[in-house]
Amino acid sequence: MRLKQITDRSYYIDFPSLVGVYRLNDSDCLLIDSGASKAFGKRAMKILAERGLKVHSIINTHFHGDHSGGNQAIQKASNCDIYASKLEKVFLENPILSPYGIYSAYPIAPLKNKFLMCEPSLVTEVIEGDTITIMDEEFKIINLAGHTLGQIGVITPDGVLFVGDAIISDKNIEKFPFLYIANLAYHLETLEKLRETNYPAVVLSHGGLIKDWRGAISLNEEQIKVIINIILGFVKEAKSREEICDEVIKKLDLPINTSQYFLISASVSAYLTYLCEENLISSIVAEHKVSFVSK
Numbered sequence: 001m002r003l004k005q006i007t008d009r010s011y012y013i014d015f016p017s018l019v020g021v022y023r024l025n026d027s028d029c030l031l032i033d034s035g036a037s038k039a040f041g042k043r044a045m046k047i048l049a050e051r052g053l054k055v056h057s058i059i060n061t062h063f064h065g066d067h068s069g070g071n072q073a074i075q076k077a078s079n080c081d082i083y084a085s086k087l088e089k090v091f092l093e094n095p096i097l098s099p100y101g102i103y104s105a106y107p108i109a110p111l112k113n114k115f116l117m118c119e120p121s122l123v124t125e126v127i128e129g130d131t132i133t134i135m136d137e138e139f140k141i142i143n144l145a146g147h148t149l150g151q152i153g154v155i156t157p158d159g160v161l162f163v164g165d166a167i168i169s170d171k172n173i174e175k176f177p178f179l180y181i182a183n184l185a186y187h188l189e190t191l192e193k194l195r196e197t198n199y200p201a202v203v204l205s206h207g208g209l210i211k212d213w214r215g216a217i218s219l220n221e222e223q224i225k226v227i228i229n230i231i232l233g234f235v236k237e238a239k240s241r242e243e244i245c246d247e248v249i250k251k252l253d254l255p256i257n258t259s260q261y262f263l264i265s266a267s268v269s270a271y272l273t274y275l276c277e278e279n280l281i282s283s284i285v286a287e288h289k290v291s292f293v294s295k
């Protein structure tokens, strides 16, 4: 059975990119994210229908295709509302912006895949405050920016916190020791905030229910330090962004394909921004190129 019960009304569907479920009543439910593709969206609806549930609304934690790939199929079938933060809405409705963002121009064909560019869906409600009410049930929303600029976490009325990709599980860090980040300063604040939270249950999008989320946060922070140290060690002499990206991939022995390369490269840019803001490195222009060097 793929529908795992967490509390009285909170569940998740155990996909690789899991789908959170909150039972609003005997026939309606709310989803937190929608699965990695149209096929996962359809499978989610089938699993819910077997329990007599139809989708009333979706809250997306962030726009990434493995979290919103089921949006369009579910919205077409159920006419459900979709809730997202203001920034994520723009990406959910205009998926070309995702590969455009990491490539910095209209993307090459290998970047126009279903993970980086899923089908568009219509965000009917923009989340602006720290609560939303759906069918008289109040969901708390927390800002978890960093992994993306507008990522949010959702706390169900019975106290389950869904954190999207704000925390990566130990197992996944071991498999792929790199963290995708859009803004590292925001991300570190997010981890600090999550360390202080105290909810009965915390759910990671890749990994499920986690007991020791504070331990996982420490491991995430340690791995970020490893990446920072690789960069700081390498830019003792001026290096281009591309050289720095290649060094990170080599030192961490990261398996890459075209999508991975550009995702890592975009995240390395976020690390460089952070290190510039922290006054540890600076960007310089010399010999016809822009480089980064330690201060």
Ligand SMILES: [Zn+2]
Binding pocket: 062, 064, 147, 165
């Ligand atoms: Zn993500």
